[in-house]
Amino acid sequence: MTRKNLYQTLIFGLFIFCSCEEKTTRDREGLIIYQEQFLSWVRNFEPLNPASVPRWPTRGGIYEPLYIYNPIKAEWLPWLATKYEWRENNKKLLFTIREGVQWSDGKPFDAHDVAYTFNLTKKFPALDTRNSWEYLKSVVAVSNTILEVTFNRVYVPGFDAVAGTYIVPKHIWESLKDPLKFSNPNPVGTGPYTEVLRFDSQIWELGKNNNYWQPEKPYVDKLIFPAFSSNEQVTLALLSGELDWSGAFIPAIDRIFVAKDPKHHRYWFPNTGYSTFLHTNTKDPVLSDVRVRKAISYAIDRSQVVKVGMYNYTKPAHVTSLSGPMAKWHSPDITSKEDWTSYNLQKASKLLDDAGYILNNKGQRLKKDGSLLELDIIVVSGWSDWIRSAQVVSQNLNKAGIKAKVRTYDFGAWIGRMQRGDFEMSIGWAEKGATPYNFFKGMMFSEYVKPIGEVADVNWHRFGSEKADLLIKTLEKTSDKKIIKNIINDLQHLFIEHAPGIPLFAEPAWGECNTKYFKNFPSKENPYGPLSNNEQPSFIFTLLNVQKR
Amino acid sequence: MSKSISYLIRRLGFYLVAAFAALTLNFIIPRMMPGDPASIIFARFRGKLKPEAIEAMRQSFGLTNDPLLVQYWSYLKGILGGNLGTSIAYFPEPVSNIISSGLFWTIFLAGFSLIVAFSIGTLLGIFIAWNRTGKLDTLLPPTLAFLGAFPYFWLAMLSLYIFGFSLNWFPLSHAYGNQVSPGLNLSFILSVIYHAILPAFTMIFVSLGGWMLSMRNTMISTLGADYITFANAKGISSRHIMLRYAARNAILPNLTGFGMALGFILSGALLTEIIFSYPGQGYLLLQAVKSQDFPLMQGIFMTITFAVLAANWLVDIAILIFDPRTRK
Numbered sequence: 001m002t003r004k005n006l007y008q009t010l011i012f013g014l015f016i017f018c019s020c021e022e023k024t025t026r027d028r029e030g031l032i033i034y035q036e037q038f039l040s041w042v043r044n045f046e047p048l049n050p051a052s053v054p055r056w057p058t059r060g061g062i063y064e065p066l067y068i069y070n071p072i073k074a075e076w077l078p079w080l081a082t083k084y085e086w087r088e089n090n091k092k093l094l095f096t097i098r099e100g101v102q103w104s105d106g107k108p109f110d111a112h113d114v115a116y117t118f119n120l121t122k123k124f125p126a127l128d129t130r131n132s133w134e135y136l137k138s139v140v141a142v143s144n145t146i147l148e149v150t151f152n153r154v155y156v157p158g159f160d161a162v163a164g165t166y167i168v169p170k171h172i173w174e175s176l177k178d179p180l181k182f183s184n185p186n187p188v189g190t191g192p193y194t195e196v197l198r199f200d201s202q203i204w205e206l207g208k209n210n211n212y213w214q215p216e217k218p219y220v221d222k223l224i225f226p227a228f229s230s231n232e233q234v235t236l237a238l239l240s241g242e243l244d245w246s247g248a249f250i251p252a253i254d255r256i257f258v259a260k261d262p263k264h265h266r267y268w269f270p271n272t273g274y275s276t277f278l279h280t281n282t283k284d285p286v287l288s289d290v291r292v293r294k295a296i297s298y299a300i301d302r303s304q305v306v307k308v309g310m311y312n313y314t315k316p317a318h319v320t321s322l323s324g325p326m327a328k329w330h331s332p333d334i335t336s337k338e339d340w341t342s343y344n345l346q347k348a349s350k351l352l353d354d355a356g357y358i359l360n361n362k363g364q365r366l367k368k369d370g371s372l373l374e375l376d377i378i379v380v381s382g383w384s385d386w387i388r389s390a391q392v393v394s395q396n397l398n399k400a401g402i403k404a405k406v407r408t409y410d411f412g413a414w415i416g417r418m419q420r421g422d423f424e425m426s427i428g429w430a431e432k433g434a435t436p437y438n439f440f441k442g443m444m445f446s447e448y449v450k451p452i453g454e455v456a457d458v459n460w461h462r463f464g465s466e467k468a469d470l471l472i473k474t475l476e477k478t479s480d481k482k483i484i485k486n487i488i489n490d491l492q493h494l495f496i497e498h499a500p501g502i503p504l505f506a507e508p509a510w511g512e513c514n515t516k517y518f519k520n521f522p523s524k525e526n527p528y529g530p531l532s533n534n535e536q537p538s539f540i541f542t543l544l545n546v547q548k549r
Numbered sequence: 550m551s552k553s554i555s556y557l558i559r560r561l562g563f564y565l566v567a568a569f570a571a572l573t574l575n576f577i578i579p580r581m582m583p584g585d586p587a588s589i590i591f592a593r594f595r596g597k598l599k600p601e602a603i604e605a606m607r608q609s610f611g612l613t614n615d616p617l618l619v620q621y622w623s624y625l626k627g628i629l630g631g632n633l634g635t636s637i638a639y640f641p642e643p644v645s646n647i648i649s650s651g652l653f654w655t656i657f658l659a660g661f662s663l664i665v666a667f668s669i670g671t672l673l674g675i676f677i678a679w680n681r682t683g684k685l686d687t688l689l690p691p692t693l694a695f696l697g698a699f700p701y702f703w704l705a706m707l708s709l710y711i712f713g714f715s716l717n718w719f720p721l722s723h724a725y726g727n728q729v730s731p732g733l734n735l736s737f738i739l740s741v742i743y744h745a746i747l748p749a750f751t752m753i754f755v756s757l758g759g760w761m762l763s764m765r766n767t768m769i770s771t772l773g774a775d776y777i778t779f780a781n782a783k784g785i786s787s788r789h790i791m792l793r794y795a796a797r798n799a800i801l802p803n804l805t806g807f808g809m810a811l812g813f814i815l816s817g818a819l820l821t822e823i824i825f826s827y828p829g830q831g832y833l834l835l836q837a838v839k840s841q842d843f844p845l846m847q848g849i850f851m852t853i854t855f856a857v858l859a860a861n862w863l864v865d866i867a868i869l870i871f872d873p874r875t876r877k
Contacts, residue, residue: 038836039822039826039827039828039832039833039836040650040651040828042639042642042647044639044641044642046641049605049640049641050605050606051587051605051606051637051640051641052640052641053638053639053640125604125605126605126606127605128605129605131604131605180641181635181641182641183641183642198730200730200731201650201731201828202723202724202725202727202828203727226723226727227723227826227828228722228826229722229823229826229832230823230826233721233722233826236714236721411839412841415588419588455588457588457591457603
């Protein structure tokens with residue numbers, strides 16, 4: 001009996017010990033963040049290589065670019081540069097580099113570091129994320145504060161790539177043998193957080209840069225990153241106060257998250273300005289007819305899609321697909337144009353009649369050869385919000401007489417089909433950027449169109465328009481804001497006329513926070529930046545403004 | 550003795566051929582899957598990365614258009630040199646580093662639960678077969694078979710919810726607490742044990758019945774053999790008959806099963822690791838498949854293959870020791 005008691009005491013003691021060890025309260029000095037889904041951390045802080053998977057916030061929080069784009073305000077903010085100027089008919093771009101900036105190891109930062117970074121990407125094309133050297137001729141530091149970028153042809157959108165490149169220290173990268181295999185375990189950057197305080201496979205901590213160039217910022221001493229392997233784990237951690245800031249998708253968030261502590265549990269899902277699309281393969285014999293594409297769009301009840309598919313987190317798409325911060329680009333004539341994103345079954349039915357698809361007595365549309373009008377929608381399996389949206393679209397189309405089946409594919413198979421043009425309809429995203437230029441180029445630029453069967457990296461729906469090509473090429477040559485605005489207006493009119501894709505709903509950016517231990521997160525009332533931490537590098541606004549309670 | 554050595558060498562030769570076949574399949578299968586990793590990683594950015602980046606990524610990954618035979622040759626050479634390539638999902642980390650980080654936790658958790666489940670299950674099987682009219686024998690087999698029939702993920706989630714979330718007795722995730730640093734210190738070891746209790750318990754719980762039932766069944770048929778009756782007639786102590794005469798013969802099928810299970814540890818803990826967020830091999834495999842990380846997938850499959858083959862060879866040796874007939 002005594003032996004049994006001994007065991008009992010031992011086991012009991014062990015439990016007590018473990019419990020004591022575990023129940024110690026959370027570290028209140030550090031902001032606990034979730035952004036990446038990994039079960040064990042790999043120590044990598046390399047910002048340049050697009051193939052590399054560096055820890056968040058390497059791109060933006062440790063290494064900073066010359067300018068940072070704020071997607072909430074839709075404007076560029078001067079960062080490591082203080083101003084820029086186009087010269088010689090937009091063939092030269094001059095940056096004034098900020099003075100008084102130091103690397104986190106105390107060495108001074110100047111224009112030579114910037115020039116070195118660009119020439120590094122020239123020497124190693126694998127580091128040239130934006131393929132900038134296709135249009136760049138030279139990048140030279142004229143002095144410690146002036147950087148001169150020369151283009152080999154006029155290409156104004158190149159500004160985005162140049163201004164957005166993360167600048168690395170010359171004195172560190174110079175001595176590397178192979179920058180392609182460099183994982184940069186001990187980063188030296190200009191950003192607000194640079195000191196790795198601890199790095200274990202399950203948790204790591206990043207301390208603030210004491211040499212940061214914005215005085216007194218950042219306010220929080222360190223960031224803590226526990227590893228989470230699923231969204232459920234993230235939700236549990238948010239609820240229990242073990243997580244302060246996250247960019248996860250949480251279903252029914254008002255009930256699951258906010259209702260548990262309405263004072264501290266907050267979320268903000270503003271629109272990114274762009275839309276999620278129902279892509280239509282314009283090389284398909286049925287979908288090549290613009291009347292069919294518009295009829296499909298008229299037949300979709302977008303408010304139902306948003307309600308069922310997206311938990312009402314967003315709103316139906318605008319006919320230009322531009323909304324939220326991008327709405328400022330809307331053409332003044334937009335109201336006089338056709339609004340084919342409104343729900344209108346009569347118009348859908350008339351367009352299908354005109355296109356020659358006859359309605360039979362069962363309410364189904366028939367092709368000319370007498371077979372049923374059938375179109376499949378392909379979606380990535382497991383992306384439940386999009387699958388639900390596709391199901392609603394499918395029901396809507398059935399009502400209009402078009403038999404639409406939803407088929408789900410594994411991500412690899414799905415992307416393969418999209419790239420080869422082996423699909424009829426699909427739910428997907430469109431190109432984004434600081435201006436609608438990237439979006440319209442991705443939607444309508446002929447040079448991106450590849451024949452069916454060949455891999456296309458963008459323009460999966462394979463639509464090209466010579467008018468759009470001309471507009472886009474003119475746009476690439478001008479830095480005049482008025483001309484840019486006019487061309488974007490024309491591109492919108494072209495988009496409305498041809499409906500190369502069908503926008504479904506405005507795309508939200510997920511962001512949640514628990515304000516129990518920290519304050520001053522961005523919100524609808526205080527929209528200084530996005531609450532979502534998924535957008536590089538704009539999460540830096542939050543990093544610089546959050547304060548301890 | 551020389552006969553048994555030649556037997557072992559013959560088996561080893563067989564396993565080498567099997568390993569080679571597995572390596573070849575391991576090379577072919579990922580290459581038959583649709584999509585290439587650079588496009589997939591590009592697509593993950595959902596329009597935020599410009600299409601121009603794809604070329605840069607292909608260069609970094611060293612994706613080549615070499616003929617398959619050339620790729621196969623460099624693949625075999627790499628494996629012999631212990632070089633499994635560079636992971637794509639964790640670029641530029643070498644695959645061997647990533648696998649070794651997951652391997653330890655999987656072997657610890659799944660290996661420990663397998664040994665516990667096997668020992669307890671087998672002992673219980675021996676015992677209830679010996680006392681096969683007792684209360685335990687009427688109670689245990691149906692109960693454990695019933696529990697073992699539950700879908701594992703459901704049982705694991707339920708116990709995570711009850712003991713982890715509602716009662717708060719055990720941690721919800723990870724292999725050790727966030728306050729401790731890995732190393733040879735008491736608080737770390739205790740934390741590891743504490744975190745392993747719930748996942749290990751669920752794994753033991755569902756597999757216990759299988760070990761017990763198979764042991765009980767072979768044991769009962771062994772107990773009917775003539776030599777047992779003879780041993781009884783000779784007056785040998787019943788404990789000695791139970792363990793040395795009956796169980797020693799009856800354990801052979803269970804031993805083979807143990808060898809198989811030992812090999813599958815490396816892949817079999819997938820669900821446990823996902824539900825309990827345990828940083829092991831199974832979760833790595835899932836992530837590798839998701840991001841089309843061919844080198845990592847190949848590395849993991851290879852460790853699984855070698856583990857299964859090595860475990861089977863060890864079982865061959867064990868059977869040689871337990872069963873004198875194989876030595877003749």
